[in-house]
Amino acid sequence: MSLRIGVIGTGMIGQDHIRRLTQVLPGARITAVSDIDAERARSVAALLPDARAHATGAELIADQTVDAVLIASWGGAHEPDLLAAIAAGKPTFCEKPLATTQTACRAIIAAEVAHGKRLVQVGFMRRFDPYYRALRSTLDSGAIGAPLMFHSVHRNASAPGHFTDDLLIADTAVHDIDISRWLLGTEVAAVSVLAARQNSRGRLAEPLLILLEMTDGALVDIEVSVNIGFGYDIRGEIVGETGTAALAETNPVLLKAEGAFRGAVPADWQTRFRDAYDVELREWLTAAAQGGATGPSVWDGYAATATADAGLRALRSRARALVTLIERPALYT
Numbered sequence: 001m002s003l004r005i006g007v008i009g010t011g012m013i014g015q016d017h018i019r020r021l022t023q024v025l026p027g028a029r030i031t032a033v034s035d036i037d038a039e040r041a042r043s044v045a046a047l048l049p050d051a052r053a054h055a056t057g058a059e060l061i062a063d064q065t066v067d068a069v070l071i072a073s074w075g076g077a078h079e080p081d082l083l084a085a086i087a088a089g090k091p092t093f094c095e096k097p098l099a100t101t102q103t104a105c106r107a108i109i110a111a112e113v114a115h116g117k118r119l120v121q122v123g124f125m126r127r128f129d130p131y132y133r134a135l136r137s138t139l140d141s142g143a144i145g146a147p148l149m150f151h152s153v154h155r156n157a158s159a160p161g162h163f164t165d166d167l168l169i170a171d172t173a174v175h176d177i178d179i180s181r182w183l184l185g186t187e188v189a190a191v192s193v194l195a196a197r198q199n200s201r202g203r204l205a206e207p208l209l210i211l212l213e214m215t216d217g218a219l220v221d222i223e224v225s226v227n228i229g230f231g232y233d234i235r236g237e238i239v240g241e242t243g244t245a246a247l248a249e250t251n252p253v254l255l256k257a258e259g260a261f262r263g264a265v266p267a268d269w270q271t272r273f274r275d276a277y278d279v280e281l282r283e284w285l286t287a288a289a290q291g292g293a294t295g296p297s298v299w300d301g302y303a304a305t306a307t308a309d310a311g312l313r314a315l316r317s318r319a320r321a322l323v324t325l326i327e328r329p330a331l332y333t
Ligand code: NAD
Pocket: 008, 009, 010, 011, 012, 013, 014, 034, 035, 036, 037, 040, 057, 072, 073, 074, 075, 077, 095, 096, 097, 123, 124, 125, 171, 269
């Protein structure tokens, strides 16, 4: 039987997840949608065979035809819908960032802990990407020894009009923060940030160089850019005690002709991480059908937001900022 899903936030990625759940993956049906832009919700519902449009996320969560919830609204709007979904005991997929303040993240953790079992998966899709998974397996195999450093590069072709300097860290680099924690298996202790000479192609203070000091002494440097123009460029290299391991380029074919090497650069995150989003939602459906959640947790969402917060403090003060986390509840160990 299909899992009946309600989608809150029917913008860019909300619609892409609806496409994935209705056209790519088996086992799901969209029975409800909602968006603060009521017209957008209605027009998305009209394209689905049995979805109704609700005025609010709360109404959608209370709908008896909704077994599980997918939240793809703006980060600052996630908290009330997550709290309502947890209170209703409905498995939920929530796009990153979990929430935009640490207070909101802690309230979500408290609600899930009080519920007694995991219900929420957070949309850190890199953990499902075959390239990052291969990088982690290589590290775990011992082939390069213990990790000392991780170099992470996150370059976007262009930034949407509403983008701000803060979003460079809180919305974009938050992926690198999460994947660093996942690859290295430790939390972040401190963050420093430097802005390079400004890219004259854009209006934002980028590129940024973000330095994470992990709790075991490993270091991570993150280059984040949102105006490189030529495409979407994601790189990662772990330096270990006996070797290095790097993400391969994503081309199935490397062309050599007319005295040159050629391969395609993905245009955007939809293209680069297409397979990762599919696996991420497939794994969510499997866990949600059993009433629970696996994968990136609300703890991971909280740790990423707390680290991004330290990054924002470091960006403003030009000083190293410490990351202080609450004690990790047993539910997330
Ligand atoms: P978007 O602006 O295209 O869509 C967001 C939608 O949410 C809009 O239609 C907006 O009207 C709606 N919305 C806002 N507040 C709402 C509320 N309280 N209730 C219902 N609807 C509400 O943005 P987007 O690019 O689709 O991003 C949405 C979320 O997904 C963000 O958290 C973003 O960080 C995340 N995202 C993740 C990835 C990824 O790679 N994992 C990629 C893109 C976006």
